[in-house]
Amino acid sequence: MLGENPFAYQGPVAPDRLIDRRVELDGLQRAAANRVAIRLVGPRRFGKTSVLDAHLAAMRAVGHRAVRVDLSKVGTVSDVAARVTAAYAGLTRDPVGAVARWAGRLGVEIGVGPAKVVLGPAARQVTADDARAALLELLEAPATLHARDADLTVVCFDEFQDLLVADGGLDGLVRSVIQHHGRAASYVYAGSEPSMMRALFTDRERPFYGQARPLALPTLPIAEAVEDLERLLRDAGLEPGDAVPRILAFTDGHPQRTMLLAHHLYERLDAGSSAGDLAAEALADAMAETADAHQATWDGFSRLERIIAIGLADGLPPTSERLAAEHRVARSTLQTALARMLDAEQHVVRDDDRRVHLLDPLLREWLRRR
Ligand SMILES: Nc1ncnc2c1ncn2[C@@H]1O[C@H](COP(=O)(O)OP(=O)(O)O)[C@@H](O)[C@H]1O
Ligand SMILES: [Mg+2]
Structure with a gap:
């Protein structure tokens, strides 16, 4: 008999297939309600993305907007802007102006379902300075949406440490925008390189120093x-x-x-x-x-x-x-x-x-x- 193998081992598992992680999901939900930022740290393949997806599903189920920004292997600031655009394009049927505008220039296809990133030649011509300007506008989306409907947007940055590959100062740019989001958004930063994540959040010199409560992902019970x-x-x-x-x-x-x-x-x-x-x-x-x-x-x-x-x-x-x-x-x-x-x-x-x-x-x- 050829049934579908229920044990997936590549990429995130569906929320209903998650073993345990109740404590972590509970912690993430409380933090979101209190607008406390969380950094979810664990080695590669410990289930960070899976936990983020389950958290997003739970947040959507109670009516919030929730999105995962995948920063894995971003190489340039344009890549970062494109990933943010792709994620925020899926937040509403009617994407905020900045998202719609930059989608065209960055080669992000907005349609039904999750947006696709197809970095075409036009996107490659976006300079790093333009891409930084784009990010400043794009990252405001949760605040713009909150001004419309007063609802919360949950934003999970996955492989957050890769941001620094594109530009060693991007954490400062991101922080400068989102620090004003107050009730509009709740942030989770997940990362696979514990030492880099520690440097981002525990080095006094860095903009995210002390800005997120750590949540570790242990082995499965x-x-x-x-x-x-x-x-x-x-x-x-x-x-x-x-x-x-x-x-x-x-x-x-x-x-x-x-x-x-x-x-x-x-x-x-x-x-x-x-x-x-x-x-x-x-x-x-x-x-x-x-x-x-x-x-x-x-x-x-x-x-x-x-x-x-x-x-x-x-x-x-x-x-x-x-x-x-x-x-x-x-x-x-x-x-x-x-x-x-x-x-x-x-x-x-x-x-x-x-x-x-x-x-x-x-x-x-x-x-x-x-
Ligand atoms: N709670 C869990 N229950 C079942 N399988 C899990 C769980 N967490 C992780 N896995 C397994 O680990 C793999 C990698 O998970 P993923 O979320 O992509 O990890 P990470 O983002 O930390 O690299 C999944 O394909 C799945 O096989
Ligand atoms: Mg992952």
Whole structure:
């Protein structure tokens, strides 16, 4: 039987497919009601965009305007202006003047449904100065709309840190406009690079210093994830045995890795596999799919980072005497390298009980199987 695999692992998941996240969504809703800005911080693939989409859906359900501005991989100020235009074009049937005007120049197609960005030759001719002027006008949309109907607009900037790629001073421009929005808008800033997000919001020199309350996105609760995944499998007429708890024990609740393994488990079961070690088979499929990415990560590591990653994968304290002696490096050198990796929060993190570990269980497994 070829049913649709219910476990999506690329891009955001639909709000009704979200495992847990009630506390986070509740926090976002309260903050919106109080017009408290939030910065939603978490590593890549932890479900930030999914949570934003669920928040937007909840806000729309109670009658507010709500929009996600996707800033991922913006390269120029024109890109930023185009993304803001595309997002704000969807806010009302009758976009505010600035949005309609800039849509034409920036190559944003306004129609039914979410606006499309097609940066054509005309858009490429918009200078950075013009694009900055456009942003100043565009970002006013929530205030203009509020003046019309006194209603709230919820604005979520996704991959907010990428703003600085386009122009290192754009946070100042954005802040200069939105600081006057008062009751008109409620802002959420989500970002994947914790260290960059920290710099944006906790560096006294920066315009957004202290401007948003942090909200962290943890791993998924294991028991609830097991229950949800098993229910979806049984609803599809599939019997997973003990594979789901074993998958969760392996991923330790890493959101995307859990769904990736669940996806492959579903494929195996749907193809009629029932004997054998299903969890191990799903893991093998996931390893095959991600091996290139792990190799690229490994290639990008320095020697010290490799020593630390291997140590962690083998279950050794990454700054132990033993590891230092084995590789003939000073312990203090390893400590400095580890501190840098922890600060970046890309590959190595410290959990609540102060234990240091590799963020990605599949990278850990790839290293173990070296
Ligand atoms: N709460 C959740 N429930 C189920 N799956 C989730 C959840 N959060 C994240 N995921 C999984 O992680 C993947 C990436 O989610 P996404 O929202 O795009 O993460 P981010 O924006 O942090 O990179 C999704 O495709 C899904 O497989
Ligand atoms: Mg995302």
